Amino acid sequence: MGKLRLISASGILLVLAAWALVTYTGLVDALFLPTPTQVLLEAKKQLDDGTLFLDIEMSFYRILMGFVLSTIFALPIGVLMGTSKYWNAFWEPLVGFIRYMPAVAFIPLSILWFGTSDLQKFFIIFIGVFFQAVIMIADNCKTVKKSVVEVGLTLGLNKFEIIKDIIFRAALPSIWDTLRTIWGWAWTYLVVAELVAASSGLGFRIMQAQRYLSTETIILGILVIGILGLVTDLLFSYLAKIMFPWREREKISN
Amino acid sequence: MAVSELVAQNVVKEFRDKKKTFLALDQIDLTVGEHEFVSLLGPSGCGKSTLLRLVAGLDKVSEGKILLRDKEISKPGRDRGVVFQQYSLLPWMHAWENVAFALKKDRTKTKQKKKELAYHFLELVGLKGFEDVYPSQMSGGMQQRVAIARALVYKPNLLLMDEPFGALDAQTRKEMQDLVLKVFTEARSSVLFVTHDVDEAIYLSDRVYVMSAKPGRMAKEINIELPKPRDWNVQLSENFLKYKREILVELQNQKKLK
Ligand SMILES: Nc1ncnc2c1ncn2[C@@H]1O[C@H](COP(=O)(O)OP(=O)(O)O)[C@@H](O)[C@H]1O
Numbered sequence: 431m432g433k434l435r436l437i438s439a440s441g442i443l444l445v446l447a448a449w450a451l452v453t454y455t456g457l458v459d460a461l462f463l464p465t466p467t468q469v470l471l472e473a474k475k476q477l478d479d480g481t482l483f484l485d486i487e488m489s490f491y492r493i494l495m496g497f498v499l500s501t502i503f504a505l506p507i508g509v510l511m512g513t514s515k516y517w518n519a520f521w522e523p524l525v526g527f528i529r530y531m532p533a534v535a536f537i538p539l540s541i542l543w544f545g546t547s548d549l550q551k552f553f554i555i556f557i558g559v560f561f562q563a564v565i566m567i568a569d570n571c572k573t574v575k576k577s578v579v580e581v582g583l584t585l586g587l588n589k590f591e592i593i594k595d596i597i598f599r600a601a602l603p604s605i606w607d608t609l610r611t612i613w614g615w616a617w618t619y620l621v622v623a624e625l626v627a628a629s630s631g632l633g634f635r636i637m638q639a640q641r642y643l644s645t646e647t648i649i650l651g652i653l654v655i656g657i658l659g660l661v662t663d664l665l666f667s668y669l670a671k672i673m674f675p676w677r678e679r680e681k682i683s684n
Numbered sequence: 685m686a687v688s689e690l691v692a693q694n695v696v697k698e699f700r701d702k703k704k705t706f707l708a709l710d711q712i713d714l715t716v717g718e719h720e721f722v723s724l725l726g727p728s729g730c731g732k733s734t735l736l737r738l739v740a741g742l743d744k745v746s747e748g749k750i751l752l753r754d755k756e757i758s759k760p761g762r763d764r765g766v767v768f769q770q771y772s773l774l775p776w777m778h779a780w781e782n783v784a785f786a787l788k789k790d791r792t793k794t795k796q797k798k799k800e801l802a803y804h805f806l807e808l809v810g811l812k813g814f815e816d817v818y819p820s821q822m823s824g825g826m827q828q829r830v831a832i833a834r835a836l837v838y839k840p841n842l843l844l845m846d847e848p849f850g851a852l853d854a855q856t857r858k859e860m861q862d863l864v865l866k867v868f869t870e871a872r873s874s875v876l877f878v879t880h881d882v883d884e885a886i887y888l889s890d891r892v893y894v895m896s897a898k899p900g901r902m903a904k905e906i907n908i909e910l911p912k913p914r915d916w917n918v919q920l921s922e923n924f925l926k927y928k929r930e931i932l933v934e935l936q937n938q939k940k941l942k
Protein backbone atom coordinates (compact mmCIF):
# COMPACT_ATOMS: atom_id res chain seq x y z
CA MET A 431 0.00 0.00 0.00
CA GLY A 432 2.73 2.45 1.01
CA LYS A 433 4.60 1.61 -2.15
CA LEU A 434 1.58 2.37 -4.30
CA ARG A 435 1.06 5.69 -2.49
CA LEU A 436 4.63 6.58 -3.29
CA ILE A 437 4.12 5.82 -6.97
CA SER A 438 0.91 7.87 -7.02
CA ALA A 439 2.67 10.80 -5.38
CA SER A 440 5.61 10.59 -7.77
CA GLY A 441 3.24 10.98 -10.74
CA ILE A 442 1.94 14.26 -9.38
CA LEU A 443 5.41 15.43 -8.35
CA LEU A 444 6.74 14.74 -11.82
CA VAL A 445 4.17 17.02 -13.42
CA LEU A 446 4.88 19.73 -10.84
CA ALA A 447 8.60 19.40 -11.46
CA ALA A 448 8.14 19.73 -15.21
CA TRP A 449 5.98 22.79 -14.67
CA ALA A 450 8.60 24.37 -12.40
CA LEU A 451 11.37 23.54 -14.83
CA VAL A 452 9.83 25.11 -17.91
CA THR A 453 8.66 28.23 -16.07
CA TYR A 454 11.55 29.10 -13.71
CA THR A 455 14.10 28.66 -16.47
CA GLY A 456 12.10 31.00 -18.67
CA LEU A 457 11.68 28.31 -21.30
CA VAL A 458 8.03 29.30 -21.51
CA ASP A 459 6.95 32.94 -21.32
CA ALA A 460 5.22 33.78 -18.02
CA LEU A 461 2.44 35.32 -20.06
CA PHE A 462 1.46 31.88 -21.30
CA LEU A 463 2.31 29.81 -18.26
CA PRO A 464 2.99 31.37 -14.83
CA THR A 465 5.47 29.95 -12.34
CA PRO A 466 4.25 27.99 -9.28
CA THR A 467 5.29 30.96 -7.12
CA GLN A 468 3.05 33.33 -9.05
CA VAL A 469 0.11 30.94 -8.68
CA LEU A 470 0.73 30.59 -4.94
CA LEU A 471 0.95 34.39 -4.57
CA GLU A 472 -2.34 34.71 -6.45
CA ALA A 473 -3.85 32.11 -4.16
CA LYS A 474 -2.69 34.05 -1.11
CA LYS A 475 -4.11 37.26 -2.53
CA GLN A 476 -7.48 35.67 -3.24
CA LEU A 477 -7.53 34.04 0.18
CA ASP A 478 -6.80 37.37 1.84
CA ASP A 479 -9.44 39.36 0.01
CA GLY A 480 -11.94 36.49 0.27
CA THR A 481 -12.69 36.07 -3.42
CA LEU A 482 -11.51 32.45 -3.53
CA PHE A 483 -13.91 31.22 -0.87
CA LEU A 484 -16.72 33.34 -2.27
CA ASP A 485 -16.17 31.79 -5.69
CA ILE A 486 -15.98 28.27 -4.26
CA GLU A 487 -19.11 28.86 -2.22
CA MET A 488 -20.99 30.20 -5.24
CA SER A 489 -19.94 27.39 -7.55
CA PHE A 490 -20.53 24.74 -4.92
CA TYR A 491 -24.02 26.00 -4.23
CA ARG A 492 -24.86 25.90 -7.94
CA ILE A 493 -23.49 22.43 -8.57
CA LEU A 494 -25.11 21.06 -5.45
CA MET A 495 -28.52 22.43 -6.45
CA GLY A 496 -28.17 21.21 -10.03
CA PHE A 497 -27.05 17.80 -8.84
CA VAL A 498 -29.71 17.44 -6.18
CA LEU A 499 -32.47 18.54 -8.57
CA SER A 500 -31.32 16.06 -11.21
CA THR A 501 -31.02 13.25 -8.67
CA ILE A 502 -34.41 13.87 -7.08
CA PHE A 503 -36.07 13.34 -10.45
CA ALA A 504 -33.68 10.80 -11.93
CA LEU A 505 -33.86 8.42 -8.97
CA PRO A 506 -37.57 7.50 -9.02
CA ILE A 507 -37.82 7.64 -12.80
CA GLY A 508 -34.68 5.55 -13.28
CA VAL A 509 -35.70 2.97 -10.68
CA LEU A 510 -39.17 2.64 -12.20
CA MET A 511 -37.66 2.37 -15.68
CA GLY A 512 -35.39 -0.37 -14.47
CA THR A 513 -38.22 -2.31 -12.86
CA SER A 514 -41.33 -1.78 -15.00
CA LYS A 515 -41.48 -2.53 -18.70
CA TYR A 516 -44.27 0.03 -19.16
CA TRP A 517 -42.26 2.86 -17.65
CA ASN A 518 -39.30 1.70 -19.62
CA ALA A 519 -41.26 1.72 -22.87
CA PHE A 520 -42.48 5.26 -22.15
CA TRP A 521 -39.21 6.83 -21.05
CA GLU A 522 -36.52 4.99 -22.90
CA PRO A 523 -36.96 6.49 -26.41
CA LEU A 524 -37.47 9.96 -24.94
CA VAL A 525 -34.50 9.87 -22.62
CA GLY A 526 -32.35 8.03 -25.13
CA PHE A 527 -32.98 10.78 -27.66
CA ILE A 528 -32.50 13.79 -25.43
CA ARG A 529 -29.35 12.53 -23.78
CA TYR A 530 -27.53 12.73 -27.09
CA MET A 531 -28.34 16.40 -27.43
CA PRO A 532 -25.26 18.27 -26.23
CA ALA A 533 -26.09 20.22 -23.11
CA VAL A 534 -23.71 22.95 -24.20
CA ALA A 535 -25.91 23.65 -27.20
CA PHE A 536 -28.68 24.60 -24.81
CA ILE A 537 -26.68 27.50 -23.38
CA PRO A 538 -28.01 30.21 -25.72
CA LEU A 539 -31.56 29.04 -25.10
CA SER A 540 -30.96 28.84 -21.36
CA ILE A 541 -29.74 32.46 -21.28
CA LEU A 542 -32.83 33.50 -23.18
CA TRP A 543 -35.03 31.73 -20.67
CA PHE A 544 -33.23 32.37 -17.39
CA GLY A 545 -30.77 35.19 -18.10
CA THR A 546 -27.50 34.75 -16.24
CA SER A 547 -29.22 33.79 -12.99
CA ASP A 548 -28.40 30.71 -10.90
CA LEU A 549 -31.46 29.10 -12.42
CA GLN A 550 -29.64 29.05 -15.74
CA LYS A 551 -26.75 27.10 -14.14
CA PHE A 552 -29.11 24.61 -12.55
CA PHE A 553 -30.79 24.18 -15.90
CA ILE A 554 -27.57 23.45 -17.80
CA ILE A 555 -26.38 20.99 -15.15
CA PHE A 556 -29.80 19.36 -15.19
CA ILE A 557 -29.85 19.00 -18.98
CA GLY A 558 -26.30 17.69 -18.89
CA VAL A 559 -26.70 15.01 -16.24
CA PHE A 560 -30.37 14.18 -15.65
CA PHE A 561 -30.91 12.06 -18.75
CA GLN A 562 -27.64 10.20 -18.35
CA ALA A 563 -28.46 9.55 -14.71
CA VAL A 564 -31.88 8.14 -15.56
CA ILE A 565 -30.49 5.66 -18.07
CA MET A 566 -27.64 4.62 -15.79
CA ILE A 567 -29.85 4.18 -12.72
CA ALA A 568 -32.30 2.15 -14.80
CA ASP A 569 -29.41 -0.09 -15.86
CA ASN A 570 -28.25 -0.42 -12.25
CA CYS A 571 -31.68 -1.79 -11.39
CA LYS A 572 -31.92 -4.01 -14.44
CA THR A 573 -28.73 -5.85 -13.49
CA VAL A 574 -30.05 -6.92 -10.07
CA LYS A 575 -29.98 -10.71 -9.93
CA LYS A 576 -33.28 -12.41 -10.70
CA SER A 577 -32.65 -14.84 -7.83
CA VAL A 578 -32.96 -12.17 -5.11
CA VAL A 579 -36.14 -10.87 -6.71
CA GLU A 580 -37.57 -14.39 -6.62
CA VAL A 581 -36.73 -14.65 -2.94
CA GLY A 582 -39.00 -11.65 -2.40
CA LEU A 583 -41.73 -13.22 -4.51
CA THR A 584 -41.65 -16.49 -2.60
CA LEU A 585 -41.87 -14.57 0.69
CA GLY A 586 -45.10 -13.01 -0.54
CA LEU A 587 -43.88 -9.45 -1.14
CA ASN A 588 -45.95 -7.31 -3.51
CA LYS A 589 -44.59 -5.47 -6.52
CA PHE A 590 -43.98 -2.24 -4.63
CA GLU A 591 -42.15 -4.01 -1.79
CA ILE A 592 -40.04 -5.92 -4.28
CA ILE A 593 -38.92 -2.65 -5.84
CA LYS A 594 -38.39 -0.81 -2.55
CA ASP A 595 -36.95 -3.53 -0.32
CA ILE A 596 -35.13 -5.72 -2.81
CA ILE A 597 -34.29 -4.21 -6.19
CA PHE A 598 -33.53 -0.72 -4.91
CA ARG A 599 -31.50 -2.01 -1.98
CA ALA A 600 -29.58 -4.43 -4.14
CA ALA A 601 -28.87 -1.76 -6.76
CA LEU A 602 -27.96 0.95 -4.25
CA PRO A 603 -24.16 0.50 -4.32
CA SER A 604 -24.07 0.74 -8.09
CA ILE A 605 -26.54 3.64 -8.04
CA TRP A 606 -24.16 5.37 -5.64
CA ASP A 607 -21.34 4.82 -8.14
CA THR A 608 -23.55 6.30 -10.83
CA LEU A 609 -24.15 9.40 -8.72
CA ARG A 610 -20.43 9.71 -8.17
CA THR A 611 -19.82 9.66 -11.91
CA ILE A 612 -22.69 12.09 -12.48
CA TRP A 613 -21.24 14.45 -9.89
CA GLY A 614 -18.04 14.61 -11.90
CA TRP A 615 -19.93 15.51 -15.04
CA ALA A 616 -21.93 18.14 -13.17
CA TRP A 617 -18.63 19.96 -12.46
CA THR A 618 -17.87 20.18 -16.14
CA TYR A 619 -21.30 21.57 -17.00
CA LEU A 620 -21.14 24.05 -14.14
CA VAL A 621 -17.84 25.46 -15.30
CA VAL A 622 -19.06 25.65 -18.89
CA ALA A 623 -22.17 27.50 -17.76
CA GLU A 624 -20.12 29.90 -15.63
CA LEU A 625 -17.61 30.55 -18.38
CA VAL A 626 -20.35 31.77 -20.67
CA ALA A 627 -22.66 33.67 -18.42
CA ALA A 628 -21.93 34.55 -14.81
CA SER A 629 -20.71 37.29 -12.56
CA SER A 630 -19.27 35.08 -9.89
CA GLY A 631 -17.99 31.56 -9.40
CA LEU A 632 -14.83 29.69 -10.34
CA GLY A 633 -15.69 29.52 -14.04
CA PHE A 634 -16.41 33.23 -14.15
CA ARG A 635 -13.08 34.02 -12.44
CA ILE A 636 -11.23 32.03 -15.10
CA MET A 637 -13.09 33.75 -17.92
CA GLN A 638 -12.49 37.21 -16.46
CA ALA A 639 -8.80 36.48 -15.98
CA GLN A 640 -8.44 35.78 -19.68
CA ARG A 641 -9.40 39.38 -20.44
CA TYR A 642 -6.54 40.68 -18.29
CA LEU A 643 -4.13 37.98 -19.50
CA SER A 644 -3.85 36.95 -15.87
CA THR A 645 -2.77 33.36 -16.48
CA GLU A 646 -1.91 32.72 -12.82
CA THR A 647 -5.59 33.29 -11.97
CA ILE A 648 -6.61 30.85 -14.69
CA ILE A 649 -4.23 28.15 -13.49
CA LEU A 650 -5.31 28.70 -9.90
CA GLY A 651 -8.96 28.35 -10.91
CA ILE A 652 -8.28 25.12 -12.79
CA LEU A 653 -6.29 23.69 -9.89
CA VAL A 654 -8.97 24.59 -7.36
CA ILE A 655 -11.64 22.92 -9.49
CA GLY A 656 -9.47 19.83 -9.79
CA ILE A 657 -8.84 19.67 -6.05
CA LEU A 658 -12.51 20.18 -5.22
CA GLY A 659 -13.41 17.41 -7.65
CA LEU A 660 -10.89 15.08 -6.08
CA VAL A 661 -11.99 15.86 -2.53
CA THR A 662 -15.67 15.30 -3.27
CA ASP A 663 -14.86 12.09 -5.13
CA LEU A 664 -12.98 10.78 -2.10
CA LEU A 665 -15.94 11.77 0.03
CA PHE A 666 -18.23 9.70 -2.17
CA SER A 667 -16.09 6.60 -1.82
CA TYR A 668 -15.65 7.17 1.91
CA LEU A 669 -19.42 7.39 2.38
CA ALA A 670 -19.86 4.23 0.30
CA LYS A 671 -17.68 2.35 2.76
CA ILE A 672 -19.87 3.53 5.62
CA MET A 673 -23.18 2.91 3.88
CA PHE A 674 -22.35 -0.50 2.42
CA PRO A 675 -20.33 -2.26 5.09
CA TRP A 676 -21.53 -5.62 3.78
CA ARG A 677 -19.45 -5.40 0.64
CA GLU A 678 -16.05 -7.04 0.47
CA ARG A 679 -15.89 -8.38 3.97
CA GLU A 680 -13.40 -11.01 4.98
CA LYS A 681 -14.70 -14.56 5.19
CA ILE A 682 -15.00 -15.96 8.69
CA SER A 683 -14.50 -19.61 9.43
CA ASN A 684 -17.16 -21.67 11.14
CA MET B 685 -51.44 -40.85 3.70
CA ALA B 686 -54.58 -39.08 4.77
CA VAL B 687 -54.26 -35.53 3.47
CA SER B 688 -52.39 -34.40 0.38
CA GLU B 689 -50.40 -31.23 0.86
CA LEU B 690 -49.62 -30.97 -2.81
CA VAL B 691 -51.20 -32.56 -5.88
CA ALA B 692 -50.03 -32.02 -9.44
CA GLN B 693 -52.28 -33.39 -12.16
CA ASN B 694 -51.28 -33.81 -15.80
CA VAL B 695 -48.89 -30.92 -15.63
CA VAL B 696 -47.37 -29.89 -18.95
CA LYS B 697 -44.82 -27.15 -19.33
CA GLU B 698 -43.73 -25.80 -22.67
CA PHE B 699 -41.19 -23.05 -23.17
CA ARG B 700 -42.01 -20.99 -26.22
CA ASP B 701 -39.84 -18.63 -28.13
CA LYS B 702 -40.32 -17.16 -31.59
CA LYS B 703 -38.95 -20.15 -33.46
CA LYS B 704 -40.10 -23.23 -31.60
CA THR B 705 -41.75 -24.64 -28.54
CA PHE B 706 -39.82 -26.88 -26.20
CA LEU B 707 -41.64 -29.49 -24.16
CA ALA B 708 -39.94 -29.48 -20.77
CA LEU B 709 -42.51 -31.40 -18.73
CA ASP B 710 -44.99 -33.92 -20.12
CA GLN B 711 -48.04 -35.13 -18.20
CA ILE B 712 -46.59 -34.97 -14.72
CA ASP B 713 -48.53 -36.38 -11.78
CA LEU B 714 -47.21 -35.89 -8.32
CA THR B 715 -48.40 -35.85 -4.74
CA VAL B 716 -46.83 -34.88 -1.46
CA GLY B 717 -48.68 -35.97 1.65
CA GLU B 718 -48.85 -34.17 4.96
CA HIS B 719 -45.52 -34.46 6.83
CA GLU B 720 -44.09 -36.38 3.91
CA PHE B 721 -40.58 -35.93 2.53
CA VAL B 722 -40.61 -36.46 -1.23
CA SER B 723 -37.63 -36.26 -3.57
CA LEU B 724 -37.45 -35.61 -7.28
CA LEU B 725 -34.50 -37.43 -8.76
CA GLY B 726 -33.32 -37.44 -12.32
CA PRO B 727 -30.58 -36.58 -14.76
CA SER B 728 -29.65 -32.97 -15.34
CA GLY B 729 -32.09 -31.27 -17.69
CA CYS B 730 -35.05 -33.55 -17.01
CA GLY B 731 -37.13 -30.67 -15.67
CA LYS B 732 -36.76 -30.97 -11.90
CA SER B 733 -36.18 -27.26 -11.39
CA THR B 734 -38.93 -26.44 -13.85
CA LEU B 735 -41.41 -28.51 -11.86
CA LEU B 736 -40.30 -26.99 -8.58
CA ARG B 737 -40.65 -23.47 -9.97
CA LEU B 738 -44.18 -24.29 -11.10
CA VAL B 739 -45.07 -25.47 -7.61
CA ALA B 740 -43.43 -22.36 -6.15
CA GLY B 741 -45.61 -20.23 -8.43
CA LEU B 742 -42.61 -18.60 -10.10
CA ASP B 743 -43.70 -19.96 -13.50
CA LYS B 744 -47.09 -20.92 -14.90
CA VAL B 745 -48.18 -24.37 -16.10
CA SER B 746 -49.02 -24.74 -19.79
CA GLU B 747 -51.60 -27.42 -19.03
CA GLY B 748 -52.82 -29.27 -15.98
CA LYS B 749 -53.30 -28.24 -12.39
CA ILE B 750 -51.29 -27.81 -9.25
CA LEU B 751 -53.28 -27.93 -6.03
CA LEU B 752 -52.11 -27.01 -2.56
CA ARG B 753 -54.51 -28.41 0.02
CA ASP B 754 -57.14 -28.60 -2.73
CA LYS B 755 -56.68 -24.98 -3.83
CA GLU B 756 -55.22 -24.28 -7.24
CA ILE B 757 -52.11 -22.12 -7.07
CA SER B 758 -51.72 -19.02 -9.22
CA LYS B 759 -48.73 -17.18 -7.77
CA PRO B 760 -46.00 -17.50 -5.14
CA GLY B 761 -47.22 -17.45 -1.61
CA ARG B 762 -46.29 -17.82 2.03
CA ASP B 763 -47.91 -21.26 2.21
CA ARG B 764 -44.75 -22.48 0.47
CA GLY B 765 -41.14 -21.93 1.47
CA VAL B 766 -38.32 -22.16 -1.05
CA VAL B 767 -34.64 -22.91 -0.62
CA PHE B 768 -32.76 -22.26 -3.84
CA GLN B 769 -29.49 -23.80 -4.88
CA GLN B 770 -27.40 -20.75 -4.06
CA TYR B 771 -27.07 -16.96 -3.85
CA SER B 772 -30.43 -16.37 -2.35
CA LEU B 773 -29.54 -14.38 0.75
CA LEU B 774 -29.87 -10.62 0.68
CA PRO B 775 -26.25 -9.47 0.92
CA TRP B 776 -26.95 -6.21 2.74
CA MET B 777 -28.58 -7.93 5.69
CA HIS B 778 -27.01 -9.71 8.65
CA ALA B 779 -27.81 -13.40 9.01
CA TRP B 780 -30.57 -12.78 11.55
CA GLU B 781 -32.08 -9.99 9.43
CA ASN B 782 -32.22 -12.34 6.46
CA VAL B 783 -34.20 -14.78 8.56
CA ALA B 784 -36.43 -12.11 10.08
CA PHE B 785 -37.10 -10.70 6.62
CA ALA B 786 -39.28 -13.74 5.97
CA LEU B 787 -41.57 -12.47 8.72
CA LYS B 788 -41.91 -9.05 7.13
CA LYS B 789 -45.50 -9.64 6.07
CA ASP B 790 -46.46 -11.01 9.47
CA ARG B 791 -48.29 -8.19 11.24
CA THR B 792 -49.08 -10.22 14.34
CA LYS B 793 -45.53 -10.20 15.66
CA THR B 794 -43.50 -7.36 17.16
CA LYS B 795 -40.03 -6.52 15.91
CA GLN B 796 -38.55 -7.96 19.06
CA LYS B 797 -40.47 -11.20 18.64
CA LYS B 798 -39.29 -11.52 15.04
CA LYS B 799 -35.71 -11.07 16.12
CA GLU B 800 -36.10 -13.72 18.81
CA LEU B 801 -37.57 -16.14 16.27
CA ALA B 802 -34.73 -15.46 13.85
CA TYR B 803 -32.17 -16.14 16.59
CA HIS B 804 -34.01 -19.31 17.56
CA PHE B 805 -34.06 -20.72 14.05
CA LEU B 806 -30.42 -19.81 13.47
CA GLU B 807 -29.59 -21.80 16.58
CA LEU B 808 -31.67 -24.68 15.24
CA VAL B 809 -29.55 -24.82 12.07
CA GLY B 810 -26.35 -24.61 14.08
CA LEU B 811 -25.48 -20.96 13.60
CA LYS B 812 -25.63 -19.70 17.18
CA GLY B 813 -23.13 -16.88 17.52
CA PHE B 814 -23.21 -15.98 13.82
CA GLU B 815 -26.34 -13.83 13.92
CA ASP B 816 -24.55 -10.59 13.10
CA VAL B 817 -22.55 -11.82 10.14
CA TYR B 818 -23.06 -10.74 6.53
CA PRO B 819 -23.62 -13.37 3.80
CA SER B 820 -20.38 -12.32 2.08
CA GLN B 821 -18.53 -13.43 5.20
CA MET B 822 -20.12 -16.87 5.25
CA SER B 823 -19.12 -20.11 3.55
CA GLY B 824 -21.58 -21.73 1.13
CA GLY B 825 -22.70 -24.20 3.78
CA MET B 826 -23.40 -21.46 6.30
CA GLN B 827 -25.35 -19.49 3.74
CA GLN B 828 -27.55 -22.48 3.00
CA ARG B 829 -28.15 -22.95 6.71
CA VAL B 830 -29.41 -19.38 6.89
CA ALA B 831 -31.59 -19.99 3.83
CA ILE B 832 -33.08 -23.05 5.52
CA ALA B 833 -33.71 -21.09 8.72
CA ARG B 834 -35.42 -18.42 6.64
CA ALA B 835 -37.65 -21.00 4.96
CA LEU B 836 -38.59 -22.54 8.32
CA VAL B 837 -39.20 -19.41 10.37
CA TYR B 838 -42.59 -18.54 8.89
CA LYS B 839 -43.80 -22.15 9.03
CA PRO B 840 -45.00 -22.72 5.49
CA ASN B 841 -47.02 -25.89 4.93
CA LEU B 842 -44.75 -27.09 2.17
CA LEU B 843 -41.02 -26.64 1.72
CA LEU B 844 -39.49 -26.71 -1.72
CA MET B 845 -35.76 -27.25 -2.07
CA ASP B 846 -33.90 -27.22 -5.37
CA GLU B 847 -30.57 -29.02 -5.06
CA PRO B 848 -29.82 -26.98 -1.95
CA PHE B 849 -26.51 -28.75 -1.35
CA GLY B 850 -25.44 -29.02 -4.97
CA ALA B 851 -22.70 -26.43 -4.60
CA LEU B 852 -21.25 -27.78 -1.34
CA ASP B 853 -18.30 -30.08 -0.77
CA ALA B 854 -18.94 -33.71 0.19
CA GLN B 855 -18.29 -33.28 3.92
CA THR B 856 -20.49 -30.22 4.33
CA ARG B 857 -23.11 -31.94 2.24
CA LYS B 858 -23.27 -34.86 4.67
CA GLU B 859 -23.63 -32.48 7.60
CA MET B 860 -26.41 -30.63 5.86
CA GLN B 861 -28.29 -33.83 5.08
CA ASP B 862 -28.29 -34.78 8.75
CA LEU B 863 -29.30 -31.25 9.64
CA VAL B 864 -32.25 -31.51 7.25
CA LEU B 865 -33.33 -34.85 8.68
CA LYS B 866 -33.23 -33.50 12.21
CA VAL B 867 -34.82 -30.14 11.53
CA PHE B 868 -37.61 -31.33 9.28
CA THR B 869 -38.55 -34.17 11.57
CA GLU B 870 -38.88 -31.64 14.36
CA ALA B 871 -40.76 -29.11 12.27
CA ARG B 872 -42.97 -31.85 10.81
CA SER B 873 -43.01 -30.05 7.46
CA SER B 874 -43.94 -31.52 4.11
CA VAL B 875 -41.00 -31.31 1.76
CA LEU B 876 -40.46 -31.54 -1.97
CA PHE B 877 -36.74 -31.95 -2.47
CA VAL B 878 -34.89 -31.86 -5.79
CA THR B 879 -31.59 -33.65 -6.18
CA HIS B 880 -29.56 -35.60 -8.69
CA ASP B 881 -27.75 -37.50 -5.95
CA VAL B 882 -29.20 -41.02 -5.54
CA ASP B 883 -27.92 -41.60 -2.00
CA GLU B 884 -29.17 -38.24 -0.85
CA ALA B 885 -32.65 -38.93 -2.23
CA ILE B 886 -32.96 -42.34 -0.55
CA TYR B 887 -31.43 -41.22 2.72
CA LEU B 888 -33.76 -38.26 3.18
CA SER B 889 -37.04 -39.35 1.63
CA ASP B 890 -40.23 -41.17 2.38
CA ARG B 891 -40.83 -41.40 -1.34
CA VAL B 892 -38.70 -40.81 -4.43
CA TYR B 893 -39.88 -39.92 -7.92
CA VAL B 894 -37.40 -40.82 -10.60
CA MET B 895 -37.73 -38.66 -13.70
CA SER B 896 -36.54 -39.15 -17.25
CA ALA B 897 -35.49 -36.47 -19.69
CA LYS B 898 -36.60 -35.22 -23.10
CA PRO B 899 -39.36 -34.66 -22.42
CA GLY B 900 -39.43 -34.60 -18.62
CA ARG B 901 -41.61 -37.46 -17.43
CA MET B 902 -42.17 -39.43 -14.27
CA ALA B 903 -40.44 -42.74 -14.81
CA LYS B 904 -40.75 -44.43 -11.45
CA GLU B 905 -42.11 -43.90 -7.97
CA ILE B 906 -40.51 -45.67 -5.04
CA ASN B 907 -41.60 -45.78 -1.42
CA ILE B 908 -38.60 -45.75 0.84
CA GLU B 909 -39.39 -47.92 3.80
CA LEU B 910 -36.34 -47.41 5.95
CA PRO B 911 -36.62 -47.02 9.72
CA LYS B 912 -36.81 -43.55 11.20
CA PRO B 913 -35.15 -41.64 12.68
CA ARG B 914 -32.37 -42.36 10.27
CA ASP B 915 -28.69 -42.01 10.77
CA TRP B 916 -25.74 -42.43 8.54
CA ASN B 917 -25.47 -46.24 9.13
CA VAL B 918 -28.66 -46.85 7.23
CA GLN B 919 -26.76 -46.14 4.05
CA LEU B 920 -24.95 -49.45 4.47
CA SER B 921 -28.07 -51.51 5.07
CA GLU B 922 -29.31 -54.15 2.65
CA ASN B 923 -32.57 -52.31 2.07
CA PHE B 924 -30.85 -49.06 1.26
CA LEU B 925 -28.69 -50.80 -1.33
CA LYS B 926 -31.76 -52.47 -2.79
CA TYR B 927 -33.37 -49.09 -3.39
CA LYS B 928 -30.15 -47.74 -4.76
CA ARG B 929 -29.85 -50.64 -7.20
CA GLU B 930 -33.44 -50.18 -8.32
CA ILE B 931 -32.90 -46.50 -9.04
CA LEU B 932 -29.54 -46.94 -10.72
CA VAL B 933 -30.97 -49.64 -13.01
CA GLU B 934 -33.79 -47.28 -13.94
CA LEU B 935 -31.38 -44.46 -14.74
CA GLN B 936 -29.17 -46.84 -16.69
CA ASN B 937 -32.11 -48.06 -18.77
CA GLN B 938 -32.97 -44.46 -19.60
CA LYS B 939 -29.51 -43.99 -21.04
CA LYS B 940 -29.75 -47.13 -23.15
CA LEU B 941 -33.01 -45.98 -24.68
CA LYS B 942 -31.30 -42.91 -26.07
N1 LIG C 1 -36.91 -20.42 -19.05
C1 LIG C 1 -36.63 -21.43 -19.90
N2 LIG C 1 -36.73 -21.25 -21.24
C2 LIG C 1 -36.46 -22.26 -22.09
N3 LIG C 1 -36.05 -23.47 -21.73
C3 LIG C 1 -35.91 -23.72 -20.41
C4 LIG C 1 -36.19 -22.71 -19.43
N4 LIG C 1 -35.95 -23.25 -18.20
C5 LIG C 1 -35.55 -24.53 -18.42
N5 LIG C 1 -35.54 -24.82 -19.73
C6 LIG C 1 -35.20 -26.10 -20.32
O1 LIG C 1 -36.01 -27.09 -19.74
C7 LIG C 1 -35.25 -28.27 -19.49
C8 LIG C 1 -35.34 -28.64 -18.04
O2 LIG C 1 -34.58 -27.72 -17.27
P1 LIG C 1 -34.47 -27.80 -15.70
O3 LIG C 1 -35.83 -27.84 -15.12
O4 LIG C 1 -33.61 -26.69 -15.26
O5 LIG C 1 -33.74 -29.20 -15.50
P2 LIG C 1 -33.09 -29.82 -14.18
O6 LIG C 1 -33.37 -28.91 -13.06
O7 LIG C 1 -33.73 -31.17 -14.04
O8 LIG C 1 -31.63 -29.96 -14.46
C9 LIG C 1 -33.83 -28.00 -19.95
O9 LIG C 1 -33.65 -28.58 -21.23
C10 LIG C 1 -33.77 -26.51 -20.02
O10 LIG C 1 -32.90 -26.09 -21.04
Ligand SMILES: [Mg+2]
Binds near residue numbers: 732733
Ligand atom coordinates in the same frame (compact mmCIF):
# COMPACT_ATOMS: atom_id res chain seq x y z
MG1 LIG D 1 -32.06 -27.81 -11.78
